[in-house]
Amino acid sequence: MTKMIAELIEQRFGLPGKAGQDTPAEGELAAILSHRTHRRYTDMPISEDLMQQVLAAGLSAPAKSDLQQVAILRVENAGIRRAIAELLPSMPWVAQAARFLVVCGDSRRIRRICELRDIPFENDHLDAFLNATTDAAMVLQNLIRAADAAGLGACPISVIRNHATRIAELLALPDYVFPLAGLCLGWPSREGFVSLRLPMTLTVHVDRYNDTNLDAEIDGYDRRRDARHSIPENDWRQVERFGKPSLYGWSEDKARQVSVPERQDFGAFVRRQRFKLD
Template identity: 55%
Template sequence: MTDKTIADLIEDRFGLATDDGRDMPAEGELAAILRHRSHRRFKPDPVPDELLRVVLAGAFSAPAKSDLQQCSVIVVKDPEIRAGINALVAGQDWVPGAPSLLVFCGDNRRIRRIAQARGKPYPNGHLDSFLNCAVDAGIVLATFIRSAEAAGLGCCPISVIRDRIEEVSELLGLPDNVFPLAGMGLGWPAREGWVSLRLPPAVTVHTDRYDDTALLEEIDGYDRRREARFSTPADKQRMTNEYGVAEFYGWSEDKARQYATPQRKQLARFLNSKGFGLD
């Protein structure tokens, strides 16, 4: 039993005072979701195969668009394949330290093969097919995180594998109409981690119509709340050669710098080569 309430957890997550959930104890699934934190440092202990299968069973209990179930997961066990992926994402130095590595894939191949086996046409090989399986895989990935945390494990998605999507696909033997959405480092957390401050609901939640009139002032407030909690040291600022060392380096400055250069421009070409129509 805890004296904390859901309101306390919301305040911790957003850095804003609220009475929402003040009468709700900080217990159960909702509290666990609000306490979520990513983990990039793990103990060396392996994740037992049985436990991994249990966590995956939880992940694949996620909702699926039209019951199509268009996600597949590759559990990377082969040391050579693991080493190859580690090398491709060398900028993420925590990945080799994760006892388990998984790759979540959007899988439009199954429904195409089923249609062929049942003697039916598949006239839907356009952009919506890609979106459907990408969203399915994303929901399974998010549910995997919840399942893993419920079992006491820690994890963190690895989107950087899409920087090297061709090589990752080749290493994993992915056929046409299957693509890697994200990797996942999994293991027993070596430390507690911290709650990452999120954008305020005033920015992310709209009623009836989209309205970002107050966006910049809300972002400024968020930047300052976040910087007060976790200040970015000068040596962690991005692209200082181009933009210098900022006296105040908030979340918005970091993200603006992060996306100031082109990223993953090869994705459309790769997806087309894998049989996804993007029209």
């Protein structure tokens, strides 16, 4: 019996629905709905030919006003790769993946082009940072999609922003260039699993933002997600501070995660890269 898109939607959200009941689960839409993040890889290398294909596909993403404000750093030097991995000891896949990239927002290039053309750059404010961030984020997503299409596994690494100054030093990032995320690429050593997402009743709004039913929706989501992939007790965060709840679900885990300050110096780093954030 042919699998339908509706089955993939139910797998992704843990809720039955009518959308896609008559659409076969094939092509790009099915691939997106079936996406898995991979953190375990074989030792098989990725050929340079395939890397060029993935990079070309990644850079085929949309770009704000066609400004193309992204830079991809391929970390090929073993010493630099090791230094980055040592900053992230809880993420051994950074060292183990066949390839590691750092995707950066790049507002330097357009400023240099303005200098070359003797035309003033008149948008030196917060939106310049956001535009470069958006371009880099879209390329990052396209790289992940391209990796999936090629049979590779991918894992984005946002925690490199915890070490933005050191990453910038290691990669010699100039003014107006900043690291958005790392990206591990490799051949998966296991299938991985489909991560359950929040119900669209919380994330998709019509005309006006509305979260009046947040409590009930989050409780239901926590229970569906726990039934599929319960968080092991040895992975519970800050038990000594917050104790052991009867249900340690997604919301408990994420609330505890953001209770710990992170990247408090990132704004200062971005300003040192000469961005104006007003």
